[in-house]
Amino acid sequence: MKSNVLQFFLSLELLLLTCPSMAMPLSREPIRPLVMLKVDTQKAALGKSLFEDKRLSKDDTVACVSCHSYQTGGVDNLPVSTGIRGQQGVINTPTVFNAANNFVQFWDGRALNLEDQAGHVINNPKEFDSNFRLIIQKLSKDSAMVSEFKKLYPEGLSEPSIRSAIAEFERSLITPSRFDRYLQGDANAINDQEKNGYRLFKSYGCIACHQGQNVGGNMFQVFGAMNNYFADRKTPPTDADNGRYNVTHKESDRHVFKVPSLRNVALTAPYFHDASAATLEQAINTMFKYQLGRTAPQQDKEDIAVFLKSLTGQHVLMNAKRP
Amino acid sequence: MNDLLLSTNEVNVLSSGGSRLTKGAALVKQLLPWLLLVVTLMVMLSWLAYKSAGRNLGAEHALQSQLSELKETDAFLDVGIYDVRSNLDADYDLLTVTYEALVSQTKAIQAQSKAMGLKNDSMTKLIEQTEIKGSLLDKFKAGHALYRNSLKYLPDSVSNVRALAVENNAPKKVDDLARSILALSLDYSITGNADKAAELRTVAANLSSIDGLDEELDDARRELVAHAYSVVFQKSAETQQFSDFAAIQFRAKVNDIANEFQQQFDIKTRLEQLYRQALIAFSAVLLVVLVFLAFRLLQSFRLINDANANLEKNVAKRTIDLNQALQQLQTQQSQIIQQEKMASLGQMVAGVAHEINTPLGYLSSGLQSAQASVPLFGQLSQAVSQMITTLTSENASQEDVERDISIAHGLATIIQEEDIVEEIDQLLKNGLFGVEQISEIVANLKDFSRLDSKSSVLYNTTDCIESTLKIATNVIKKVTIQKRLSEVPQSEGFPSQINQVLLNLITNACHATDNRDNGIVSITQTFDEQAKAIKIDIADNGTGIPRDIVGKIFDPFFTTKKVGQGTGLGLHISRQIIEAHKGKISVSSIEGKGTTFSIFLPVV
Numbered sequence: 001m002k003s004n005v006l007q008f009f010l011s012l013e014l015l016l017l018t019c020p021s022m023a024m025p026l027s028r029e030p031i032r033p034l035v036m037l038k039v040d041t042q043k044a045a046l047g048k049s050l051f052e053d054k055r056l057s058k059d060d061t062v063a064c065v066s067c068h069s070y071q072t073g074g075v076d077n078l079p080v081s082t083g084i085r086g087q088q089g090v091i092n093t094p095t096v097f098n099a100a101n102n103f104v105q106f107w108d109g110r111a112l113n114l115e116d117q118a119g120h121v122i123n124n125p126k127e128f129d130s131n132f133r134l135i136i137q138k139l140s141k142d143s144a145m146v147s148e149f150k151k152l153y154p155e156g157l158s159e160p161s162i163r164s165a166i167a168e169f170e171r172s173l174i175t176p177s178r179f180d181r182y183l184q185g186d187a188n189a190i191n192d193q194e195k196n197g198y199r200l201f202k203s204y205g206c207i208a209c210h211q212g213q214n215v216g217g218n219m220f221q222v223f224g225a226m227n228n229y230f231a232d233r234k235t236p237p238t239d240a241d242n243g244r245y246n247v248t249h250k251e252s253d254r255h256v257f258k259v260p261s262l263r264n265v266a267l268t269a270p271y272f273h274d275a276s277a278a279t280l281e282q283a284i285n286t287m288f289k290y291q292l293g294r295t296a297p298q299q300d301k302e303d304i305a306v307f308l309k310s311l312t313g314q315h316v317l318m319n320a321k322r323p
Numbered sequence: 324m325n326d327l328l329l330s331t332n333e334v335n336v337l338s339s340g341g342s343r344l345t346k347g348a349a350l351v352k353q354l355l356p357w358l359l360l361v362v363t364l365m366v367m368l369s370w371l372a373y374k375s376a377g378r379n380l381g382a383e384h385a386l387q388s389q390l391s392e393l394k395e396t397d398a399f400l401d402v403g404i405y406d407v408r409s410n411l412d413a414d415y416d417l418l419t420v421t422y423e424a425l426v427s428q429t430k431a432i433q434a435q436s437k438a439m440g441l442k443n444d445s446m447t448k449l450i451e452q453t454e455i456k457g458s459l460l461d462k463f464k465a466g467h468a469l470y471r472n473s474l475k476y477l478p479d480s481v482s483n484v485r486a487l488a489v490e491n492n493a494p495k496k497v498d499d500l501a502r503s504i505l506a507l508s509l510d511y512s513i514t515g516n517a518d519k520a521a522e523l524r525t526v527a528a529n530l531s532s533i534d535g536l537d538e539e540l541d542d543a544r545r546e547l548v549a550h551a552y553s554v555v556f557q558k559s560a561e562t563q564q565f566s567d568f569a570a571i572q573f574r575a576k577v578n579d580i581a582n583e584f585q586q587q588f589d590i591k592t593r594l595e596q597l598y599r600q601a602l603i604a605f606s607a608v609l610l611v612v613l614v615f616l617a618f619r620l621l622q623s624f625r626l627i628n629d630a631n632a633n634l635e636k637n638v639a640k641r642t643i644d645l646n647q648a649l650q651q652l653q654t655q656q657s658q659i660i661q662q663e664k665m666a667s668l669g670q671m672v673a674g675v676a677h678e679i680n681t682p683l684g685y686l687s688s689g690l691q692s693a694q695a696s697v698p699l700f701g702q703l704s705q706a707v708s709q710m711i712t713t714l715t716s717e718n719a720s721q722e723d724v725e726r727d728i729s730i731a732h733g734l735a736t737i738i739q740e741e742d743i744v745e746e747i748d749q750l751l752k753n754g755l756f757g758v759e760q761i762s763e764i765v766a767n768l769k770d771f772s773r774l775d776s777k778s779s780v781l782y783n784t785t786d787c788i789e790s791t792l793k794i795a796t797n798v799i800k801k802v803t804i805q806k807r808l809s810e811v812p813q814s815e816g817f818p819s820q821i822n823q824v825l826l827n828l829i830t831n832a833c834h835a836t837d838n839r840d841n842g843i844v845s846i847t848q849t850f851d852e853q854a855k856a857i858k859i860d861i862a863d864n865g866t867g868i869p870r871d872i873v874g875k876i877f878d879p880f881f882t883t884k885k886v887g888q889g890t891g892l893g894l895h896i897s898r899q900i901i902e903a904h905k906g907k908i909s910v911s912s913i914e915g916k917g918t919t920f921s922i923f924l925p926v927v
Contacts, residue, residue: 208472220461
């Protein structure tokens, strides 16, 4: 672990020493450029086919991609998603893009990694309402699938190998953006308004939670830190509003949620676990009031919104034609 | 006596020959306990060797270095936490990644120690500690984000309130309290002094309790108070979190675990040392045993060398002994063959005597009859002599002449009238025939029992058959003999011995048909050109030999006859004789139908 960190800094140092002509990366920024994850491409390809495979749901009607569509920022742009038999979900669907960089999965962090996350969706009666036994039973009849698993995993088609393949695919869903190029030293990658927006993002304190490589996704935070969000909200409270309390059953975890990544945030409306903000501007207003506990001029908020749009990344699947 | 000697010798020879088959099994039986002992010793030795050297020290070192690495990671995490605490612009990625490493390393050590069979209850507790640390870390990250924002914003918020207060002619208290909030919050954030926290709370409460403020100022004040509370709350929470962090004593616990593992390793090492000592002791014992065995082996070698040195002498001596034994054996064997022959002859004697008795009888009676005529010829000779004397005498009277002539005439008339001369002639002829017959029998006997056979001679088996049939006349007279004898070349050997075999087989054949009216014994002699061998079949239509004993009939002392009637050696000796002539003898028999003995004899 330590050696990895050391290596990272050493390589950074080496880069700085050996390439003086190269653009200098911005140092000591609280947001760090995206790094592609090491991915087994064959397993990822198998994972992609599983991600799009409706046989993972009980009645073969829903696939992962049904709600995590590549073309719409890895979400379905709906307040809640629709599971099998037309059932409505209880919480806004987070994006699958860059999910690999989140420290835990789901709004309440009940899954520690992507492998774990897939199982929660599969077993959720409102989502896939299935189980691995049933899925393996179905997939066993698909000789191409079985032989692909046999090729890539010593144990062949199994619960761990299904989880692993899906997670491997999701680790390939990293979306570097213009802002990353800016962080890497390309001063012209973002315009002045966007730069100003970034400055404001930091100075207003958004950065306190939305930091790191994923601009969020590495901590929990209580929703309504400076003002009582749920008291002000017009809609009745739901189980989902309890957030991490549902996992830990500690009072201190009530209304605590994972801070979502802001990468591709411009694509993933509506916002928040309850989809209460339909637009990015509304979301920024809510954050200012309830998380920062302060006000800001309209122009500053607009600039911040412009900056946030520069976090929209690129991935080959984002432009792929819908099947 | 001889018989007895021979029989024991024979039995000895046979038993030693027959035991060769079971010799291997006996050897295995003898060696098995030793083999088991050797295997047991080997197993013990390798078990001890395994026990004393089977430990993977590399894995233990790896585990200890994993624990060291875990401590490093934890220290790195702590450094990261302190770094974040003192740096308001830090990101949490490094903390997150380091914490994940801490968890995965702890789990890896638990799995590894479990795999190594170590007691690892304390590892389970350590994992609980990482979870506690993790939730503390989550609280710290969230609280610190809010704390830093509030602390950063406070000066602006205070300025804002103060500016609005001036603008709205608000009471002086507002400005004072706002300034006091700034000073106290900065003080508290630096010192963490609990008194300052209480003071800050009081000041904030005082500020929020001021009534009648302009709406804009009211909002700004509420904002300031909220952030002031936030600073107090988050700072005190953070202080608590840090004392909780310190209470975890993660690295000290890792040290304890390392010691715990080391103790378990030490126990294993001590055990291994024990096993090693046992191994050494065991090896030493084995070595002593080996040396002893080597010594024994050397001794044996010396004995063998001595034996080798005397070998030739011994061999020469043994050879002489063996030769003597062989000679004795050969003598005994020829004696026994002779005996058997004598036994056969004995059976023959009665028949032969009878054969001779018949001609002897009429020879004797003829001679007696002839003897009875002798006085008559004496009287005639006397009468003729008296008559001649009378006739030549001077003073013979007619009367005397006539009397003497009539007496001689009377006697001659008797001889003529009674055909006495012819009778005597016939008697003598008969006598001569009897003598001839007797001499023929004697010649046959002589032929049959030539005992003076020192060297082999050329002979014809046809002669042997004929000669034997003559000798066996007495035996064969009850059966019909069918001879089919082809011309055959001469053989070389001892014809008297072949005669003995033939007599034995023919006698047996006749005895086999004893209870039948139409007993037939057929003797067939053929010549096999290809095999260059004479085949003589002696077949009877007698009782046959039961299947279960047909295999034993050539065995010595095997007989179906009553005690005293047969030696049980006849067929055994017959086989020996035929084999000595490089021939073969075989038998085929159907019970109730008859038996055929076949002799194969090579020709010259």
